[in-house]
Amino acid sequence: MNPNREKPVRTLNIGLIGTGDIAPAYIRGCAPFDVIDIVACADLLHDKAEAFAAAYGLNALSVDDLLARPDIDIIINATVPAAHAEVSLQIIKAGKHAYSEKPLAIDRAQADPLMRAAAAAELRLGCAPDAFLGGGNQTARRAVDAGDIGEPIAGTAFLLGRGPESWHPNPDIFYQRGGGPLLDMGPYFLTALVHLMGPVARVSASAAISFPERIAASEAGRGRALPVEVNTHVAGTLEFANGAIASLITSFDICGHHLPPLEIHGSHGSLALQKPNMFDGEVSILQAGTREWETLPFSHTTNIGRGAGVADMAYAIQSGRPHRASGALAYHVLDIMESLEESAAQRRHISIQSAVERPAPLPAGLADGELDC
Numbered sequence: 001m002n003p004n005r006e007k008p009v010r011t012l013n014i015g016l017i018g019t020g021d022i023a024p025a026y027i028r029g030c031a032p033f034d035v036i037d038i039v040a041c042a043d044l045l046h047d048k049a050e051a052f053a054a055a056y057g058l059n060a061l062s063v064d065d066l067l068a069r070p071d072i073d074i075i076i077n078a079t080v081p082a083a084h085a086e087v088s089l090q091i092i093k094a095g096k097h098a099y100s101e102k103p104l105a106i107d108r109a110q111a112d113p114l115m116r117a118a119a120a121a122e123l124r125l126g127c128a129p130d131a132f133l134g135g136g137n138q139t140a141r142r143a144v145d146a147g148d149i150g151e152p153i154a155g156t157a158f159l160l161g162r163g164p165e166s167w168h169p170n171p172d173i174f175y176q177r178g179g180g181p182l183l184d185m186g187p188y189f190l191t192a193l194v195h196l197m198g199p200v201a202r203v204s205a206s207a208a209i210s211f212p213e214r215i216a217a218s219e220a221g222r223g224r225a226l227p228v229e230v231n232t233h234v235a236g237t238l239e240f241a242n243g244a245i246a247s248l249i250t251s252f253d254i255c256g257h258h259l260p261p262l263e264i265h266g267s268h269g270s271l272a273l274q275k276p277n278m279f280d281g282e283v284s285i286l287q288a289g290t291r292e293w294e295t296l297p298f299s300h301t302t303n304i305g306r307g308a309g310v311a312d313m314a315y316a317i318q319s320g321r322p323h324r325a326s327g328a329l330a331y332h333v334l335d336i337m338e339s340l341e342e343s344a345a346q347r348r349h350i351s352i353q354s355a356v357e358r359p360a361p362l363p364a365g366l367a368d369g370e371l372d373c
């Protein structure tokens with residue numbers, strides 16, 4: 001049964017700040033949800049916002065005019081990581097709900113005032129990634145909650161590659177403060193782990209800059225040297241509040257590997273997931289006493305994409321329930337990432353000060369384009 005049928009919902013108007021590489025994915029991903037409608041956009045580079053608005057039938061405004069537009073309820077912040085906290089704070093100060101791309105901020109010092117401002121204004125703060133709302137992660141969550149692998153005791157999460165400068169038109173940000181494999185890709189892996197196993201209590205890590213300079217190879221900047229300010233290989237251990245231990249490696253330094261992206265191991269079995277930045281990755285299970293991995297049928301729709309977290313927040317605003325891709329979840333993930341870097345720099349374990357509850361699982365059987373109220 002569709003849990004929305006008896007609960008009418010209003011369509012909330014959405015603004016988008018930052019019309020770069022990821023912005024079209026929000027247009028595509030938000031389109032199926034009637035609860036949200038992207039109506040206007042802005043960018044520091046106004047020409048870019050105008051071209052984007054023309055391509056997608058939106059109004060192009062200056063950032064200030066978008067913030068001031070009274071009929072906009074939620075603003076998506078798809079700017080570069082170093083600007084996330086400042087732009088999200090501007091959105092909250094303008095009296096609108098904010099949904100940020102990941103990471104929430106580049107460190108806790110930036111994120112703390114943002115969290116306080118959103119709470120004081122009683123406005124929602126949401127944050128990517130929302131891929132844990134996809135059919136793959138929700139199928140794994142159902143299996144964990146049903147006890148199909150017993151008590152989770154361990155996890156592995158591996159993101160290894162040679163860096164995004166081969167394809168990204170603006171690869172500089174990946175090697176500047178706020179970038180690096182941990183802050184860029186870590187949110188997907190850590191959000192998936194926290195969604196499945198709960199909050200992290202303590203971490204340790206080692207980290208390195210293996211190559212002090214990178215060379216852009218995409219058409220836009222071919223041959224340009226990119227100075228490296230951040231660790232490009234981070235190997236960490238996460239101790240969860242429930243006692244489970246996970247191994248995490250994020251690297252932009254590796255030419256090839258055979259490591260699986262994400263696995264959760266329990267007392268009675270193991271789950272293997274696809275890359276957690278995918279919404280539709282298959283999940284397989286091996287249960288104790290068997291030797292064969294079996295693919296689990298999806299328990300939830302895979303017909304869902306980037307922007308589902310915004311739609312979930314739009315429903316939550318109207319019903320008063322917590323939204324799933326929350327600022328609190330993103331803050332905990334940021335806290336874990338900063339603590340991993342601190343552990344590597346200080347060569348000691350770091351206790352995680354923040355805590356968060358696992359976001360509620362999505363109900364099974366939702367119609368495409370709808371979430372629960």
Ligand SMILES: NC(=O)c1ccc[n+]([C@@H]2O[C@H](COP(=O)([O-])OP(=O)(O)OC[C@H]3O[C@@H](n4cnc5c(N)ncnc54)[C@H](O)[C@@H]3O)[C@@H](O)[C@H]2O)c1
Nearest residue numbers: 018019020021022043044045078079080081083101102170
């Ligand atoms: N590109 C991807 O495949 C991808 C995938 C997932 C998530 N993301 C995330 O999306 C965000 C944006 O990434 P991108 O790849 O689109 O970057 P991008 O550099 O292509 O686009 C960012 C845009 O933000 C604008 N901008 C920067 N600071 C601003 C400010 N203060 N006010 C208004 N506009 C500002 C820039 O002019 C630019 O147009 C990042 O947080 C990134 O981690 C990107």
